[in-house]
Amino acid sequence: MITHVYVSNYGSVGAGLELTLGSLTALVGPPGSGKGCLLDAVRFLAECANGAFDLAAANRRGGGALGGARGDGALTTLGVAVSRTEGHGFWLVQLAPGEREGEARVKSETAAWWQRSALTRLVKPGLREVFDAGSDAPEVSFDRLKGSPKGFSRKDKGRSGTLAYRGVAPIAVSGTKLVLPLLSDGPLTPMLDELRRAVLYSLAPRTLRSPQKISASRRLKASGDNWGSVLRALAKERWQDEFLAGLSQVIGDVDGARASSSGGFLVPELRHGVDGDGRERWRVAADEPDATLRLAAMVTALSQEPPLVLAGFEHPDAGVDRAALPPLLEYLRGASAQRQLLLTTESPALLDLLPPDAVYSVERRDGSTAASSIDEAQRKALRERLGAPESQRSVAASAARAARPPGAS
Secondary structure, three states, rough: OOEEEEEEEEEOOOOEEEEOOOOOEEEOOOOOOHHHHHHHHHHHHHHHHHOOHHHHHHHHOOOOHHHHHOOOOOEOOOOOOEEOOOOOEEEEEEEEEEEOOOEEEEEEEEEEEEEOOOOOOOOOOOOOEEEEEEEEOOOOOHHHOOHHHHEEEEEEOOEEEEEEEEOOOOOOOOOOOOHHHHOOOOOOOHHHHHHOEEEEEOOOOOHOOOOOOOOOOOOOOOOOOOOHHHHHHHHHHHHHHHHHHHHHHHOOOOEEEEEEOOOEEEEEEEEEEEEOOOOOEEEEEEHHOOHHHHHHHHHHHHOOOOOOOOEEOOOOOOOOHHHHHHHHHHHHHHHHHOOEEEEHHHHHHHHHHHHHHEEEEEEEOOOOEEEEEEOOOHHHHHHHHHHHHHHHHHHHHHHHHHOOOOOOO
C-alpha cells in the first residue's frame, strides 16, 4: 500500500506537506481549499510511474501546478512511500523549470527499497525525515537508514545527469525522463507495480452521459471516457455480480447496467428494476442525475479485478441525499478492505460518519494549502467551517487552528 505522500510547491501547496494514508482517507475542506490539488499530486505520480511524464507535465502546464509552470522558479517536490509484504521503500522526484516557459524538467530523483527483513526509520517518524523540501536537491543518505536498500539517487544538471545506484543497473538519464518507470525488472519492481495500479478518478457526469467512442481497454480510465466499453464487456467479467450488488447498495433502485450502440458510439444505460408488467426499465445516461452517474462509475471502478492498489475519487457524495450517505460509506468501507481509497468531500454530513483518524482537514493558510489530522473536538470545528458562509470561513479556520494542541501540524 501507499503509506505516505509528500507534496511541496505543487499547485496551491507551498512548503512540504505530508499525508499518511490508511485504507480509507478523506480530504475534507471547503471549496478552493486545495483538496483536488492534493489528489492530483498523487495522480501525477501515478501517471509518471506508467511512463507518461511528458504527457502528465504537459497536461498541467496551463494550470501552474508544476515547478516549471508556476513561473516563480520554485522547485516542485513529490514523493511516496510504499509498503508491501516483500518490503518497503520510497520514490522522490524534484522538478525545476524547463528551458521553455511553462515546461518542467527532472532535477533529481531518488528511489530505494528495503527487504521486509531490514528495519528502517522510513515509516516512523515519516517521510519528512527523508525528504528535504529546501531549494536544493534533496539529499538522501542510505547510511542514515538501517538496512541495505536497493535503489538509486540521481541528479540532473541541465541536459546531462549522473546516477548513483545500488542494486540497479546504470541507465542513461536526462531532464526529460524519469528513471524508475524505465526499470522493467529489478529490486524496485514491487514499488513500481504498486504505483502503476493507483488510479485517481475524475468522473465528470458530462463525460459519463455523453456517447463514447469504442475502446479496447477494459480497465476504467481516470476520466471515465471508456465507461461504455467497460459496461459492454461486463457480461463476460467475473466481477459482474459484485458490481451489480454494489449498484443496488449505493444507488438503491439501480440493479443493472449496459451500453448500447448508436452511430458508432456506445451509450451507457442503467436499469431501474421492472415495472408492474415485468418489463425492464432502462434509462440512458443522458437522463440520469449527476450523482447517479458518478456513483455508478465509481462502483464500476471499485468492482474491477484485479483490484486497484489505490483508487481516488473527487466528491463521490456530491448530490447524494443525506439518507443515502450511510449505505454509501458502508460500501466504501467494504471496498477499502481490498484497496486503498482516497476521497475528497465538502459534506458536513459525510464528515459526521467518518472516523476522525480517517480525516484530514484541508484549508488555505496564508494563501497555501495545508492539511492536518483531527480529533473529535476539531471535527466539530471543521463541520462548522464547512457549513459557514464563505465570508465566515477564515474566522472559523482561525478558531479551529487555535483549538489544536501545541505542536500539531
